[in-house]
Amino acid sequence: MGRVATHSNGIYKILSPQGEFHSQCSGKFYHQVEESRDLPCVGDWVLFEPLLNEGKGIIHKVLQRHSLLSRHGAGEKKAEQLMAANVDIVFLVNGLNEFNLRRMERYLVQVYESGATPIFILTKRDLCEDVEAKVKAVEEIAWGVPILVIDTRNDSMEPIKGYLSPGKTGALIGSSGVGKSTLINRLIGEDIQKTQGIREVDAKGRHTTTHRELFLLPDGGVLIDTPGMRELQLWSGEESANETFQDILTLSQNCKFRDCHHEQEPGCAIKQAIENRQLTKERYNSYQKLQRETKFLDLKDKYGTHHATRIQVKDIRKKKK
Missing domain, CATH: 1.10.40.50 (Probable gtpase engc; domain 3)
Incomplete structure (x- = not known):
């Protein structure tokens, strides 16, 4: 058994006690699939056959999920885009310098639909002059949801780590350039994710993450990064x-x-x-x-x-x- 860390063009990187394996679905499994959500996605636990001498594997089954984060795929065609599976906590990352309550509401609907627990992370504190007012505005649209205000480059990561104890899986979602990659680098303790600075023209962050990926944290937790989304089409709910x-x-x-x-x-x-x-x-x-x-x-x-x-x-x- 292993867990899917990345997925690209039908190739799944699986982490297991035996190592990493770049795997594909078996022909039998693939032809039994009835819809897209039956296929593996990042965060899934799978039964697979490791080919130890080749560093490859064959996936035979996706184990039952306890949560699934998804959205409507791009275009008019009805298609579900899977984002992350078996997530306990979803961190909704939003920049205080590009504040959009309506977008936050849509993200919140998406998290409740997944079955995970939402937590807001408000970044770019140094670029905001009315932090308390904006925190109060978020509190009014998200009753009882924890809100963390963090300078991703300078503040302690302990408030976030407290939610990612061993055995827990978190996921980051948010618009491009809000600081998700910087958060991951700080939590892991090394520059594993590429980051870019703020554009001088509009003080907005640049897009960096291009795919979903699962990271193992030093303290035993797991964190899944997702590409930035400025628009979010809901899947259902x-x-x-x-x-x-x-x-x-x-x-x-x-x-x-x-x-x-x-x-x-x-x-x-x-x-x-x-x-x-x-x-x-x-x-x-x-x-x-x-x-x-x-x-x-x-x-x-x-x-x-x-x-x-x-x-x-x-x-x-x-x-x-």
């Missing part, structure tokens, strides 16, 4: 979206009518909360957008893209009347 917006769901229970659409109805608790500045219009709009997106994904899964689009357009027109 209306329940996960609801988990992210618990405050809105709680408010909606106080509406006068149980089927309230939060538009023109009297006694709407959502409208009242927005007027009282208990809830921002931007957060509610983000909630509506994610609800439409997850509903569309469910419809597309059932009826296909064309029919799902027609249903959604019809629903929008009905609400406007």
